[in-house]
Amino acid sequence: MHLLVCGGTSCRASESALIAESLKRELEEKGLGNEVQVIMTGCFGLCEKGPVVKVMPDNAFYVQVKPEDAAVIVAEHVIKGKPVQRLLYVNPSTGEHVRDPRQMGSYRKQIRIALRNCGSINPENVNEYIAREGYAAIGKCVAEYTAADVIDVIKKSGLRGRGGAGFPTGLKWEIASKNRADQKYVVCNADEGDPGAFMDRSVLEGDPHSVLEAMAICGYAIGATKGLIYIRAEYPLAIQRLKIAIGQARDYGLLGNNILGSDFSFDIDLRYGAGAFVCGEETALIHSMEGLRGEPTNKPPFPAESGFMGKPSNVNNVETFASVPVIINKGWEWFSSIGTEKSKGTKVFALAGKINNVGLIEVPMGITLREIIFEIGGGIKNGKKFKAVQTGGPSGGCLTEHHLDTPIDFDNLVAAGSMMGSGGMIVMDQDDCMVSIAKFFLEFTVEESCGKCAPCRIGNKRIYELLTHITKGNGTPADLDRLRNMCLVIKDTSLCGLGQTSPNPVLSTMDNFMDEYMAHVTEKRCPAGSCRDLMKYTIIEEKCVGCTACARGCPVNAISGERKEPHFIDQEKCIKCDACFERCKFGAVLIN
Amino acid sequence: MEKLKSIADLEKVRIETKAQLDMRATDGSPEAVVQVRVAMATCGIASGARPIMDFFIEELDKRGIGAVVTQTGCMGYCYAEPTVEVQLPGQDPVVYGFVDRKRADEIIEKYIRNGELVEGIIPVNYEKID
Numbered sequence: 001m002h003l004l005v006c007g008g009t010s011c012r013a014s015e016s017a018l019i020a021e022s023l024k025r026e027l028e029e030k031g032l033g034n035e036v037q038v039i040m041t042g043c044f045g046l047c048e049k050g051p052v053v054k055v056m057p058d059n060a061f062y063v064q065v066k067p068e069d070a071a072v073i074v075a076e077h078v079i080k081g082k083p084v085q086r087l088l089y090v091n092p093s094t095g096e097h098v099r100d101p102r103q104m105g106s107y108r109k110q111i112r113i114a115l116r117n118c119g120s121i122n123p124e125n126v127n128e129y130i131a132r133e134g135y136a137a138i139g140k141c142v143a144e145y146t147a148a149d150v151i152d153v154i155k156k157s158g159l160r161g162r163g164g165a166g167f168p169t170g171l172k173w174e175i176a177s178k179n180r181a182d183q184k185y186v187v188c189n190a191d192e193g194d195p196g197a198f199m200d201r202s203v204l205e206g207d208p209h210s211v212l213e214a215m216a217i218c219g220y221a222i223g224a225t226k227g228l229i230y231i232r233a234e235y236p237l238a239i240q241r242l243k244i245a246i247g248q249a250r251d252y253g254l255l256g257n258n259i260l261g262s263d264f265s266f267d268i269d270l271r272y273g274a275g276a277f278v279c280g281e282e283t284a285l286i287h288s289m290e291g292l293r294g295e296p297t298n299k300p301p302f303p304a305e306s307g308f309m310g311k312p313s314n315v316n317n318v319e320t321f322a323s324v325p326v327i328i329n330k331g332w333e334w335f336s337s338i339g340t341e342k343s344k345g346t347k348v349f350a351l352a353g354k355i356n357n358v359g360l361i362e363v364p365m366g367i368t369l370r371e372i373i374f375e376i377g378g379g380i381k382n383g384k385k386f387k388a389v390q391t392g393g394p395s396g397g398c399l400t401e402h403h404l405d406t407p408i409d410f411d412n413l414v415a416a417g418s419m420m421g422s423g424g425m426i427v428m429d430q431d432d433c434m435v436s437i438a439k440f441f442l443e444f445t446v447e448e449s450c451g452k453c454a455p456c457r458i459g460n461k462r463i464y465e466l467l468t469h470i471t472k473g474n475g476t477p478a479d480l481d482r483l484r485n486m487c488l489v490i491k492d493t494s495l496c497g498l499g500q501t502s503p504n505p506v507l508s509t510m511d512n513f514m515d516e517y518m519a520h521v522t523e524k525r526c527p528a529g530s531c532r533d534l535m536k537y538t539i540i541e542e543k544c545v546g547c548t549a550c551a552r553g554c555p556v557n558a559i560s561g562e563r564k565e566p567h568f569i570d571q572e573k574c575i576k577c578d579a580c581f582e583r584c585k586f587g588a589v590l591i592n
Numbered sequence: 593m594e595k596l597k598s599i600a601d602l603e604k605v606r607i608e609t610k611a612q613l614d615m616r617a618t619d620g621s622p623e624a625v626v627q628v629r630v631a632m633a634t635c636g637i638a639s640g641a642r643p644i645m646d647f648f649i650e651e652l653d654k655r656g657i658g659a660v661v662t663q664t665g666c667m668g669y670c671y672a673e674p675t676v677e678v679q680l681p682g683q684d685p686v687v688y689g690f691v692d693r694k695r696a697d698e699i700i701e702k703y704i705r706n707g708e709l710v711e712g713i714i715p716v717n718y719e720k721i722d
Contacts, residue, residue: 002708002709004709004713004715006715007711037708037709039709039710039711039713040711041711041712041713041714041715042669042672042689042712042713042714042715043714043715043717044715044717045715045717046717054715056709109717109718110717110718110719111718111719111721112718112719112720112721113721115668116720116721116722117665118633118664118665118666118667118668119629119631119664119665119666119667119668119675119677120629120664120677121664121665122629122662122663122664123663123664123665124663125662127605127608127609128609128613130602130605130606130609131605131606131609131610131613132722133606133722134606135602136602136606139599139602143599198634198635201633201634202633202635202665202666202668203665205633205634205665205666206633206664206665206666207665235634237633237634237637238634248593251593251595252593252595252596252605253595253596253597254596260596260597260598260599260601260602261597261598261599326721330721356671357669357671358670358671359668359669359670359671359672360666360668360670361668361718362668362718376717
């Protein structure tokens, strides 16, 4: 028998280590130390109900356990085999004790659809994919469905583009299918570029066949025989696994002529991107594939009318494609039963930043930020206070405490001033300065702007300069008005999605954290204590014993004072390197 | 590889592979072996998954334990890389995180040999669709 004690950060904070010790002691006393093992585990994702203890192999799940409960767990459950009723998890909706964790509400918090095979099959073995219903969906399409049927299923499923904007996938396919041409193309957008987003890479590395199969299904639906995957050259492992997968699919005849004995033929090639962010925009992506500069062009014409080589092309993101075979296999009714009214299915998020369980998660649409951050994510690192979460990358915005209980879907995020984006989620705590965060994203946009249109090329640069000005303590309240105006103009007048959304990080932080902007421009103070130029190091006279440690450690000789007398920092010379603060053993250095 | 010319051909591969995988996992079947899957996406490899995978391959062989060691994609637990899933015949798979050589050795000696769980377990916190 095993007793699993959650050793996630949040459970540890609520004494789970003590619980494990108490359990071990109780078992020793009863002479069971050798038969029953107590094991600390990683996070169960139930932090709200922590600390949790799971008894194996009985699958009994105890929540909110206290160290003093160890005795009763050992005496009742381990020795007599009777679960301790009062500690079992109670399902909030039925009021009943739940023993099997698979019946616990929290376990529905993550459903893996796009990630269904990631981490469980060998991506370099096509047979393992086939064993998990792989290529059954394309088989079903060519044998049972007309092209119109396939489009109908995808439309009814409610699947929307996972690349960011959330355009209905079925509708996109329908438009491409209606345009007549001698050649059409299916394009997979694997130009993942948002800082902190890596879900597409993970899907391609973990389950490349799911994307190949979905592209073939799309080809069948829109009448295309050629597929192209536009992938950044910075993803060598994903490229290698894709090449292996394409080779195996061709060997089996799952790509090529007359797939599975039908008269449908489809093949896929790779195209490499050089890693320019703007090439994630579909028109720029197409130009880059054509060997032209990766610059966007006005829409219309949409790629569905005139795309790659002037032919109708359907561009979808990796995660969108990865969801398609499951929808065909399990039916649109199943898929559309998950999620919210207008956003169906699940979304993969890459959790990053000041969060304990950094990683990849897949959750049903409609889940709240609170559930993602404080349960699945295990809460904020080092027990600090949650401040905001940035979604949608450089095009998105920040969501705050007020949004913690908003159900997350495409439309709610836009209403809250952010966007779904590709699914990067960067969590920030009390030590993050929101002006600096906006500056960080603008720096990215300035680097990545293709330079074709003036608002994006020049405007973003000016915004970035203004933000730098503010973080250095040189800003005025009038600068904030200029900042907002410039943002609005750039949004209205930029050519493509990159420029139209690049001011979002600024606007959303201004909307949610105006007090921080004001503190920077009026008091020349950074409330989060992160803008170095606004920090002021002083020595508290009463605490200083005159040990000279700070003065000796100061690299610019900014500290003066006699031995055994209080010291003094020359603000003109101080470079805010923190050396004095680190050296002072008496807590006499004060940072403002 | 022979071409799959019909859905029946595809179904045959599915059934054969599934049977093979199931046999490996079934306690008491002649093909039953310990299965070790190492998360080998970029994140895993960057955190040192490759030498860990080699360690399992070499050591399981040296110590005379019948096992299949394969690579797989990202399991999603980036904070705990390298991550390794171990499935003993007849049992649910268990995922271990922060697997270094010391822990890998512990997994082989304690868990694989004797079925004793060791530290570093990452509980499954998601629902599968099949």
